[in-house]
Amino acid sequence: MENYLSLFETYNVPEAFWVNIQLSFWAAIWALIIGTVLALFRISPIPSLQWFGAAYVNIFRNTPLTIILAFGFLGLFSVMQINLAGELDVSLFRIAIVGLSLYHAAFVCEAIRSGVNTVPIGQAEAARAIGLSFLPAARLIILPQAFRGAIAPLGNVLIALIKNSTVAAAGSVATEASGLMKTMIEFRSDLVIPIFLTFALGFVILVIPIGLLTTWASRKLAVAR
Amino acid sequence: MSAQQVLFDAPGPRARRNILIGNIVGVLVVLGILAWVVSALAGKGQLAASMWTPFLESRTWEFFILPGLGNTLKAAGIAIVTSVAFGLIFGIGRLSHVAPIRWVAGVVVEFLRAVPVLLMMIFFWLALGSSGAVKPQDAPLIAVVLALTLYNGSVIAELVRSGVYGLPKGQREAGMAIGLTRNQSLRSIEVPQALIAMLPALISQFVVILKDSALGFIITYPELLQYTRRLGVGEGNVIPSLFVAAAIFIAINFALSTLATRLSVLLSFRTKGRRPAAKEAIAMDAAST
Numbered sequence: 114m115e116n117y118l119s120l121f122e123t124y125n126v127p128e129a130f131w132v133n134i135q136l137s138f139w140a141a142i143w144a145l146i147i148g149t150v151l152a153l154f155r156i157s158p159i160p161s162l163q164w165f166g167a168a169y170v171n172i173f174r175n176t177p178l179t180i181i182l183a184f185g186f187l188g189l190f191s192v193m194q195i196n197l198a199g200e201l202d203v204s205l206f207r208i209a210i211v212g213l214s215l216y217h218a219a220f221v222c223e224a225i226r227s228g229v230n231t232v233p234i235g236q237a238e239a240a241r242a243i244g245l246s247f248l249p250a251a252r253l254i255i256l257p258q259a260f261r262g263a264i265a266p267l268g269n270v271l272i273a274l275i276k277n278s279t280v281a282a283a284g285s286v287a288t289e290a291s292g293l294m295k296t297m298i299e300f301r302s303d304l305v306i307p308i309f310l311t312f313a314l315g316f317v318i319l320v321i322p323i324g325l326l327t328t329w330a331s332r333k334l335a336v337a338r
Numbered sequence: 339m340s341a342q343q344v345l346f347d348a349p350g351p352r353a354r355r356n357i358l359i360g361n362i363v364g365v366l367v368v369l370g371i372l373a374w375v376v377s378a379l380a381g382k383g384q385l386a387a388s389m390w391t392p393f394l395e396s397r398t399w400e401f402f403i404l405p406g407l408g409n410t411l412k413a414a415g416i417a418i419v420t421s422v423a424f425g426l427i428f429g430i431g432r433l434s435h436v437a438p439i440r441w442v443a444g445v446v447v448e449f450l451r452a453v454p455v456l457l458m459m460i461f462f463w464l465a466l467g468s469s470g471a472v473k474p475q476d477a478p479l480i481a482v483v484l485a486l487t488l489y490n491g492s493v494i495a496e497l498v499r500s501g502v503y504g505l506p507k508g509q510r511e512a513g514m515a516i517g518l519t520r521n522q523s524l525r526s527i528e529v530p531q532a533l534i535a536m537l538p539a540l541i542s543q544f545v546v547i548l549k550d551s552a553l554g555f556i557i558t559y560p561e562l563l564q565y566t567r568r569l570g571v572g573e574g575n576v577i578p579s580l581f582v583a584a585a586i587f588i589a590i591n592f593a594l595s596t597l598a599t600r601l602s603v604l605l606s607f608r609t610k611g612r613r614p615a616a617k618e619a620i621a622m623d624a625a626s627t
Binding site (some may be wrong): 146157158159160161163171172174175176177178179180181183184187188191192193194241246247250257272274276277279280283290291294297302305306309312313317318320321327 | 349353357360362363364365368378379382386413448449452453454455456457458460461465545549550551552553555556563566567570576577580583584587588592595602
């Protein structure tokens with residue numbers, strides 16, 4: 114037990130989780146923005162935008178996140194020498210955020226589309242009947258209801274994003290949780306199970322409240338019909 | 339809203355002109371982004387023929403891509419079989435009428451679904467490697483399969499549960515009426531029907547397993563990404579190599595996803611339950627790695 118507690122003096126576990134939380138936070142914001150634009154493209158009357166939205170979703174949804182994040186490090190950073198910040202670790206951190214955002218945007222797009230499917234046809238017809246064209250109808254009538262219908266799937270995407278932020282290890286973000294867990298186990302292989310359970314519990318504590326919260330919010334905010 | 343086209347009217351002459359303009363602008367913007375990417379790649383010499391010619395040589399495929407793809411498919415294939423087995427056992431466990439079995443299965447499934455697959459993979463890899471229980475060179479494969487099984491098996495257990503919940507109540511009542519016990523009715527009447535209802539969602543989960551097998555890259559399992567990275571470092575064409583690896587994954591996953599969509603249309607007449615469990619389940623865990 115003392116051995117176990119001494120681990121926390123040597124290694125800063127909360128700081129590693131903080132890196133994952135930051136990765137997830139920024140990636141969630143960007144993924145929500147990109148995903149909403151993609152969803153708008155996919156429901157718009159313009160064929161080229163529909164096609165672009167569908168192609169984006171099919172490509173990013175079917176590529177392993179590991180490849181995208183490894184590409185960020187091996188391709189963008191090493192070969193293309195793209196630097197998003199002066200310092201090395203900040204730059205890698207930001208490239209990981211770009212990769213996580215691009216990947217999860219495809220899932221956000223699908224979640225919002227499933228939200229659009231919960232809006233009854235009459236809403237769109239009514240919007241057209243009072244003379245709204247596509248963008249005003251989407252902004253004022255469809256999307257507000259669609260977001261409320263999409264809370265549960267969006268919550269699932271957020272949960273997946275938090276768990277997937279560990280894959281940033283493939284993009285050489287060495288300070289995040291899975292990297293620290295690997296280091297800790299390598300140095301203290303006698304404590305392999307307690308170390309794993311500590312990190313696993315950390316994610317359970319992060320993820321389960323979000324699941325409960327989004328389930329509650331999706332019921333609370335559901336449009337009564 | 340079933341037909342999303344209902345968002346806009348059948349276009350008249352003015353709307354048609356606007357759509358045409360929007361279309362042209364859209365095409366130009368997409369082409370502009372593509373041109374920017376291409377010029378950035380060309381600027382670093384990534385589009386030179388010498389970067390891509392290795393993929394025309396048979397030794398590239400013989401020694402790098404095919405062995406890598408083989409290992410990826412091996413890990414994913416084993417994991418698919420074991421996670422379906424795990425999912426069936428724990429799914430039925432969650433539906434059991436013996437409360438302690440239900441609770442244990444519930445806690446296990448909820449816990450495993452909340453832990454990142456990569457953490458489990460690293461844990462099994464290092465734990466198996468240091469314990470000496472398996473040969474060191476086998477540890478990565480076993481770790482990949484174990485982690486994929488525990489996570490995806492839990493998701494499949496949830497699919498089984500939601501599939502059974504989606505069945506009409508009369509199915510179980512009919513089972514009881516002909517004298518089956520609760521377990522017999524679950525095994526021989528409810529779960530088989532639930533399996534058909536969840537088949538599309540199950541195939542979507544296979545896509546997740548295939549994608550997640552690429553996590554083996556991080557724990558040194560020699561799968562497709564690992565081999566293509568070696569190829570890229572050896573030939574000095576990392577970016578083309580990663581593009582090829584991604585294209586192979588996209589092709590396989592796209593085929594599987596298309597199959598899942600076709601099946602869900604094809605099977606919809608056999609799954610006239612209270613609610614389409616499969617559709618809900620597809621959304622449930624879609625965003626896994």
